[in-house]
Amino acid sequence: MSYRFAERTKMFKTSAIREIGGMIQKKGKDVISFAGGNPYEPYFPNAEIKQAFERVFESGNASLQYGLTTGFMPLRAAISERIKSKGIQAKPEDILLTTGSQQSIDLLSRVMLSPGDVVLTENPTFLAAVQSFESYEAKVVAVEGDKDGMDPEDLERKIKQYQPKFIYVVPTFSNPDGKVWSEQRRVALLELAYRYNTIILEDDPYGDIQFHAEEKYTPIAAMDHRKTQVVYTSSFSKTVVPSLRIGWVTGPEPVLKYMSQIKEAADLMSSPLDQQALYYLLRDMDLDAHIRMLSKNYYQHMSIMQNYLKTLDHSMVSWVEPKGGMFIWVKVHESINATELLAQVLEHGVAFIPGAPFFVEDPKQNTLRLNFTHSSPEKIQIGMERLTLAFKQSVKLG
Numbered sequence: 001m002s003y004r005f006a007e008r009t010k011m012f013k014t015s016a017i018r019e020i021g022g023m024i025q026k027k028g029k030d031v032i033s034f035a036g037g038n039p040y041e042p043y044f045p046n047a048e049i050k051q052a053f054e055r056v057f058e059s060g061n062a063s064l065q066y067g068l069t070t071g072f073m074p075l076r077a078a079i080s081e082r083i084k085s086k087g088i089q090a091k092p093e094d095i096l097l098t099t100g101s102q103q104s105i106d107l108l109s110r111v112m113l114s115p116g117d118v119v120l121t122e123n124p125t126f127l128a129a130v131q132s133f134e135s136y137e138a139k140v141v142a143v144e145g146d147k148d149g150m151d152p153e154d155l156e157r158k159i160k161q162y163q164p165k166f167i168y169v170v171p172t173f174s175n176p177d178g179k180v181w182s183e184q185r186r187v188a189l190l191e192l193a194y195r196y197n198t199i200i201l202e203d204d205p206y207g208d209i210q211f212h213a214e215e216k217y218t219p220i221a222a223m224d225h226r227k228t229q230v231v232y233t234s235s236f237s238k239t240v241v242p243s244l245r246i247g248w249v250t251g252p253e254p255v256l257k258y259m260s261q262i263k264e265a266a267d268l269m270s271s272p273l274d275q276q277a278l279y280y281l282l283r284d285m286d287l288d289a290h291i292r293m294l295s296k297n298y299y300q301h302m303s304i305m306q307n308y309l310k311t312l313d314h315s316m317v318s319w320v321e322p323k324g325g326m327f328i329w330v331k332v333h334e335s336i337n338a339t340e341l342l343a344q345v346l347e348h349g350v351a352f353i354p355g356a357p358f359f360v361e362d363p364k365q366n367t368l369r370l371n372f373t374h375s376s377p378e379k380i381q382i383g384m385e386r387l388t389l390a391f392k393q394s395v396k397l398g
Helices: 006-009 016-027 046-058 075-086 100-112 127-135 152-162 183-196 253-265 272-284 286-309 338-346 378-395
Strands: 095-099 119-122 139-142 164-169 199-202 230-235 245-250 317-318 327-332 367-371
Touching: 016 245, 046 253, 046 272, 075 095, 075 245, 075 272, 095 100, 095 253, 100 127, 100 164, 100 199, 100 230, 100 245, 100 253, 119 152, 119 367, 127 139, 127 152, 127 230, 152 183, 164 183, 183 199, 199 272, 245 272, 286 317, 286 378, 338 367
Parallel strands: 119 139, 119 164, 164 199, 199 230
Antiparallel strands: 095 245, 230 245, 317 327, 327 367
């Protein structure tokens, strides 16, 4: 049978992370993986989640009925209150609940992108976002930047050149490189968005996992006092549990209107059952205390991993200590190919993600991403002993 698929399917790509995950599975259960982006299961609030679902069922059969495409209103109201602490002012009716923040990215892509349209991004950037943009036949163009964020001069130059439909950024503890944009770079991006009438998609899945509570990172959405330029999305996958698949998005009313209509056509609604359970969880649980626990413990995880990196030759390895989030981004000597290094370290029973797939342009083969949140402190020690040993052997052989 010859199937006549849509032309856009030519743009579909298998995630490099999924492919590497298959390689790891073939090696068996003894491999300690720093490759994914998962939270640590023992920190999940199991008892509170169970109690929240029990409250949903106690509320009657109506709780099992269809819900609104835009989502369970009490939960939207709770989110509206929570984000005030970040400086984001959004009424409950200005919040759309989604199936994870990944769906927010996909919905905006469907609303904004026609074949050949341009999206500007950081380089490297979140791989799944690029997959979404390209699946709608968009051209993704990288903007030069450094540890403080996008370079405003290069950004303005590329806005003029490409007239992008929107600019995608993860300014707080980004994936994959874990950096935090400076406030000056955030302001500069917003000012350019105003000047050239360009939308910003601000993706903030990691912002709550912050290691230094005294430091403040203002979302770009909080700076958008006109409420015209920033579409802001986040989720509860990193702070509660991933399997609830509840994300949310807020932004200019005309944009949210179309996103809601597209969502209705896509899946009618995200799970009302899960949304109601999350509402009861937020109502009855001290989520802020839970996030403080996560931040404190993940800092310990990160420190263990970083201490092993410090034992390596600094002329061969460099990184910037993350201030939050889930990843350490490592650069190795240009003579080392991280994909080839992965094959070697897998033989030692440890895995990471090579950095090249995260680049939109000019992929750096000598980069890799390490996740410090999924493994226990004990497994991080064992895994890093294996990784550093394999690296030293690789350098010696090279």
